[in-house]
Amino acid sequence: MNQPVIIFSDLDGTLLDHFTYESTPALPVIKQLNAANVPIVLTTSKTLAEVLKIQADLNIKAPLIIENGAAIFIPKNTFRVQPKNTLSMGQYWVKSFCLPRQHWLEVIKDAPAKFKGLYQGFSTLTTEELAELTGLSNADAELAKNRQYGEPIHWRGDEQSKRDFIEYLEKSGATVLFGGRFFHVCGNSDKGQALTWLTEHYQKNIGAYTISTIALGDGKNDIAMLEAASIAVQIRSPVHEFPVINKTQNVIQTQEYGPAGWAEAIQHLLPESLSSNSFSTKIYN
Numbered sequence: 495m496n497q498p499v500i501i502f503s504d505l506d507g508t509l510l511d512h513f514t515y516e517s518t519p520a521l522p523v524i525k526q527l528n529a530a531n532v533p534i535v536l537t538t539s540k541t542l543a544e545v546l547k548i549q550a551d552l553n554i555k556a557p558l559i560i561e562n563g564a565a566i567f568i569p570k571n572t573f574r575v576q577p578k579n580t581l582s583m584g585q586y587w588v589k590s591f592c593l594p595r596q597h598w599l600e601v602i603k604d605a606p607a608k609f610k611g612l613y614q615g616f617s618t619l620t621t622e623e624l625a626e627l628t629g630l631s632n633a634d635a636e637l638a639k640n641r642q643y644g645e646p647i648h649w650r651g652d653e654q655s656k657r658d659f660i661e662y663l664e665k666s667g668a669t670v671l672f673g674g675r676f677f678h679v680c681g682n683s684d685k686g687q688a689l690t691w692l693t694e695h696y697q698k699n700i701g702a703y704t705i706s707t708i709a710l711g712d713g714k715n716d717i718a719m720l721e722a723a724s725i726a727v728q729i730r731s732p733v734h735e736f737p738v739i740n741k742t743q744n745v746i747q748t749q750e751y752g753p754a755g756w757a758e759a760i761q762h763l764l765p766e767s768l769s770s771n772s773f774s775t776k777i778y779n
């Protein structure tokens with residue numbers, strides 16, 4: 495039997511094209527992974543509302559890691575018993591790793607006056623302004639505003655002020671993560687911690703077979719996830735270099751950009767699972 499595997503994938507710039515937000519080149523591979531029962535855990539800075547829509551569009555059924563690792567939403571049919579330290583919410587068990595958004599909004603509100611006017615947070619942008627900044631449709635921008643754990647900031651000031659602002663946030667207990675167009679102010683969580691927690695629970699569930707994990711991401715907010723995975727796939731970006739990671743073994747850098755790079759890496763890493771479904775059925779009950 496092949497070793498069971500779980501895929502953890504970033505969305506923006508990775509499974510979704512940086513410019514068009516489309517996944518077209520990866521769709522045939524996703525279909526093959528679904529047939530082989532390989533879970534694809536979308537692991538993103540996006541909100542629950544946004545990821546649920548994308549997950550449905552891509553026909554993926556697996557746990558979700560939202561808001562840069564702030565929480566994991568686990569469909570209740572994933573494990574036989576409810577994992578410890580999770581809450582039941584509708585059809586999900588929810589593991590959260592940090593304080594809610596309201597706490598961070600107050601930290602931002604209390605920032606020294608000299609930063610006023612140098613930034614805008616999602617909470618102060620109208621849906622139309624956010625759509626304009628991100629290229630999202632108004633409907634998708636509305637979903638993006640619905641955050642539970644952190645606040646994305648769009649910086650408009652100079653670099654020195656930005657460094658000072660970030661220093662203030664960090665002294666106030668916030669973690670600052672750099673995504674594509676925004677930096678995220680949130681509690682001490684990251685995608686790597688969420689990957690590790692979820693993999694341990696899958697491992698308990700399936701017993702003897704050792705799970706391997708493949709993480710795919712393009713940004714700095716993916717570094718912790720890439721470092722925590724058995725195999726790290728750095729997806730080539732059209733707008734920045736590969737971020738520097740400490741991991742030196744089992745690291746792949748794709749030739750292709752975004753979802754085409756995603757497909758390239760998975761086809762390279764999992765040729766057997768893409769041609770048969772004998773694989774990893776034990777990952778589920």
Ligand SMILES: [Mg+2]
Pocket residue numbers: 504505506507508674711712713
């Ligand atoms: Mg990304």
